[in-house]
Amino acid sequence: MARLMGRIIGPAYGNEEPHGCNNIKIVISTILWYNGNSNTGKDVINMSGKTEIICSMLLKENIKPSYARIRIMEYLMSRKSHPTADEIYTALVKEIPTLSKTTVYNTLNLFVRSNIARVLTIEENETRYDADMSCHGHFKCEECGMIRDFCFRSAAIDTNDLDGFLVREKNVYYYGLCPECLANGTKS
Numbered sequence: 001m002a003r004l005m006g007r008i009i010g011p012a013y014g015n016e017e018p019h020g021c022n023n024i025k026i027v028i029s030t031i032l033w034y035n036g037n038s039n040t041g042k043d044v045i046n047m048s049g050k051t052e053i054i055c056s057m058l059l060k061e062n063i064k065p066s067y068a069r070i071r072i073m074e075y076l077m078s079r080k081s082h083p084t085a086d087e088i089y090t091a092l093v094k095e096i097p098t099l100s101k102t103t104v105y106n107t108l109n110l111f112v113r114s115n116i117a118r119v120l121t122i123e124e125n126e127t128r129y130d131a132d133m134s135c136h137g138h139f140k141c142e143e144c145g146m147i148r149d150f151c152f153r154s155a156a157i158d159t160n161d162l163d164g165f166l167v168r169e170k171n172v173y174y175y176g177l178c179p180e181c182l183a184n185g186t187k188s
């Protein structure tokens with residue numbers, strides 16, 4: 001099953017990238033993502049100078065780079081598992097005992113509003129977050145739940161019918177079975 005999803009809000013009152021430095025964000029995020037092994041699902045990427053990069057990224061969006069915000073963005077960037085807010089909270093509260101779930105939710109919402117992170121609603125009952133703003137789709141294994149990024153060319157999708165609309169989100173979601181679950185004899 002494949003779903004092509006998009007949230008359309010119209011009429012248009014600007015271009016689809018309201019923040020002028022969007023290209024810079026994509027470059028930074030690409031450098032971070034490909035600095036490590038991106039072939040495995042939950043790899044932690046070695047980011048030298050990561051704090052400075054995240055700091056300047058936040059400052060560019062007029063976001064005060066508090067320690068919690070930096071660590072939340074760092075967590076998001078260093079994992080390809082597309083974590084939920086709860087997962088981020090659980091991972092970071094050991095290190096930041098004053099952290100609350102509300103802070104995590106508010107921070108993630110702030111990142112999304114600032115266009116430096118995006119929401120994945122690949123399942124209706126869970127909200128996941130992704131700091132990789134480059135053009136890519138998401139595959140979810142219906143058996144083990146793993147989510148894998150895949151590349152697609154957005155230019156290949158004909159959006160002529162949306163002329164005059166402002167597209168705020170572009171999501172391509174695929175569902176099925178990963179090779180491991182297929183090999184384990186899961187129903188196809």
Ligand SMILES: [Zn+2]
Pocket residue numbers: 141142143144145146177178179180181
């Ligand atoms: Zn699987």
Ligand SMILES: [Zn+2]
Pocket residue numbers: 082130132136137138149
């Ligand atoms: Zn992704």
